Amino acid sequence: MTATTELFPYPATDHREPRRGRFHFSPQAGWMNDPNGLVYYRGTYHLYFQHNPRSLEWDTMHWGHATSPDLVHWTQRPIALHPDVHPGALFSGGGVVDVTNTSGLATAQHDPIVVFTGTQGVRAMVSLDGGDTFEPLDDGRVLATPPGRESRDPKVFRHEPSGRWVMVVWSDDDGNGVNFFGSPDLREWTFLSRFAADWMFECPDVSVMALDGDPGELRHVLVSASGGYLVGDFDGLEFVPAGDRPQHVTRHPGGAGSDYYAAQTFSNVPDGRVVSVAWQGRNRGPTWTGNLSFPVEQRLLSSADGVHVHSEPVAExxxxxxxxxxxxxxxxxxxxxxxxxxxxxxxxxxxxxxxxxxxxxxxxxxxxxxxxxxxxxxxxxxxxxxxxxxxxxxxxxxxxxxxxxxxxxxxxxxxxxxxxxxxxxxxxxxxxxxxxxxxxxxxxxxxxxxxxxxxxxxxxxxxxxxx
Incomplete structure (x- = not known):
């Protein structure tokens, strides 16, 4: 695992550099884009992100890593996923904490933290030391392969009514859309359904929100990389939206490298809060490129003209x-x-x-x-x-x-x-x-x-x- 620590510690960083945000996360050095594998584990928020530590431009993706006790104070850690150590293309993906040990991988000290990544086939990596280091799950074999020429950006969530994990992955199979796969143990995956939509491009995210704060009225919110979203229901097999015209999380949606892209929500957050961050690609300085938006808590609220996602700065x-x-x-x-x-x-x-x-x-x-x-x-x-x-x-x-x-x-x-x-x-x-x-x-x-x-x-x- 020496390859994951060879670039650490990063060079000394002056966070008063011109243009570098004082309370927006940016890497100490190198390029960053999408947030990945966001999880909360035993008092610590883990932020992984697409990272090129050797350049200010996109190239050969690693997963960078930073931790926080409170979503606002961040400490950069050694690189979590390294292309010399971990198989497949280390593109964007999500992560979960297997708190009930469905995978059978838990140790006496730690629950498994499992992250998913890959293109044209999904692989997983597992951490058994609290999120610091990862080993390929099941020798790095491909767990699921969506149809189409291209696929990427798996995100996993728990669907309690069906007792299974659910993976959502973007692919270009006969146009844009996402494929849903199900698993009882994070290791064996079965195709469930496909949701096709021309706007549903890259980095899908699914969050479960209580409508108007009512835990008896849960809805699933399916979001694309540009922040377009639909509110609907997932019955364990299919996502059924309440409408067909997406709304947008932000008032300034854009493409990769824009002001807001590839937002992802944290898994396993206490009290069921939905907390989201996105990549902001237009900020750069002499030693870094890219930053994250400030974390927001999202709520699903109804009004006279429908149901909408509301975003506000986290209370922290x-x-x-x-x-x-x-x-x-x-x-x-x-x-x-x-x-x-x-x-x-x-x-x-x-x-x-x-x-x-x-x-x-x-x-x-x-x-x-x-x-x-x-x-x-x-x-x-x-x-x-x-x-x-x-x-x-x-x-x-x-x-x-x-x-x-x-x-x-x-x-x-x-x-x-x-x-x-x-x-x-x-x-x-x-x-x-x-x-x-x-x-x-x-x-x-x-x-x-x-x-x-x-x-x-x-x-x-x-x-x-x-x-």
Whole structure:
């Protein structure tokens, strides 16, 4: 297993480098893309990810590894899967913790952690030391082969009603779609069904969510790499969606290397929480390429116009709060209100800003949050249109939800931005070019076309995820 540790420890990393997020995960060195094999095991979150440790570009995939006790503080670990040690193409895939030892692989010290990967055939690797090192399962044999010229990105979940594990894998068999396989023990797999859809491309994820928090009303949410999703039921054999037009987790879906791609949910999270992260491919610096979106907790909520996934920052973000300031009845004019130094500056904290807009007392047409370089231009981070009740050009739920929808929360972390509104139904995760390495910018909130009144303004300064 020496090949998995030859590149560790990574070179000393200055997490104050320009453009590197202070509270968004990025590798200490090298390239990263999709999050993989996300599991929670005995007090630790394990993040594996597509990784090229020797270059800032995609090539020869490894699985990088980082751990966290709380989803916000991360420690990079030795590489988990290495092409010189582990068979097959080490592309994207998921992982599970076999807490009931269906595989028969448990030891006196550890439950098996099993991860799945491969192209044109799925292989698995098993860890019996808590997720640090992996051996090929059953000598690395192919466990399942979806039909088609190409297939990849297996994700496994537990289906309790049928007492089996279920694997979902993308393939191009007569067009885009995913194949479902079932297994009693994570080792022997049988084809169950295929769900075909032109939008269902790469990195499928299936999560089980309680509708409106009711554990008696469970739904399955099938998500594609671009964040498109359908809500439906899985009966142990087939996925039956409630509709045929996908919604999107984020307001800015894109392809590989975009602001949000290949999101995956953690397995085995306490209390049944659904926690998701995605690859953001447009952030890079002199020693790394790519980062992850900030972890969000997802809930499935019903409304007058249907059932929707809502995403909000995980509650553990409070562990990063260094200072919290809340003001009431704040007036915002065209001159603008200074929020704080822009987190792109090397020695400043990130910001978690929340505004509750009092539309009845506001005459402004728009409320704009922007990064301003002294003597230079302003870069819009997000803009709320009071007249159209829209955020960044996207209409927000109206009628009975209007008051809540006027609450907008923004995370700013150098070039990484996340925007939340309408109780998390509106979610936007993007890389913005906010930073000017030669000059320090500041964050400013300003009104356009009149004045605005904020019933509350909360500014939280965030420390770093890294020591």
């Amino acid at each position: 973000i409070a562990l990063l709060h260094r200072e919290v300031r809340t003001e009431q009845d704040v007036a915002v004019t065209a001159a603008g209100l200074r929020i704080g130094a822009d987190p792109s500056a090397r020695d400043t904290d990130g910001l978690d800003v929340e505004v509750a807009v009092d539309r009845a007392r506001s005459s402004a047409r728009r409320l704009i949050l922007e990064a301003v370089v002294p003597g230079g231009c302003a870069e819009t981070i997000t803009a709320y249109d009071l007249e159209e009740h829209a955020l960044d050009g996207h209409s927000l739920p109206a009628a009975g939800q209007a008051a809540d929808a006027a609450v907008v929360r923004v995370l700013v972390d150098r070039d990484q931005v996340a925007v939340f509104a309408a109780g998390g139904r509106h979610y936007l995760a993007v890389n913005r070019a906010l930073e000017d390495p030669e000059r320090t910018a500041e964050l400013r909130l300003r009104a356009d076309g009149g004045d605005a009144v904020l019933s509350t303004l909360t500014v939280r300064r965030l420390g770093a995820s890294w020591s």
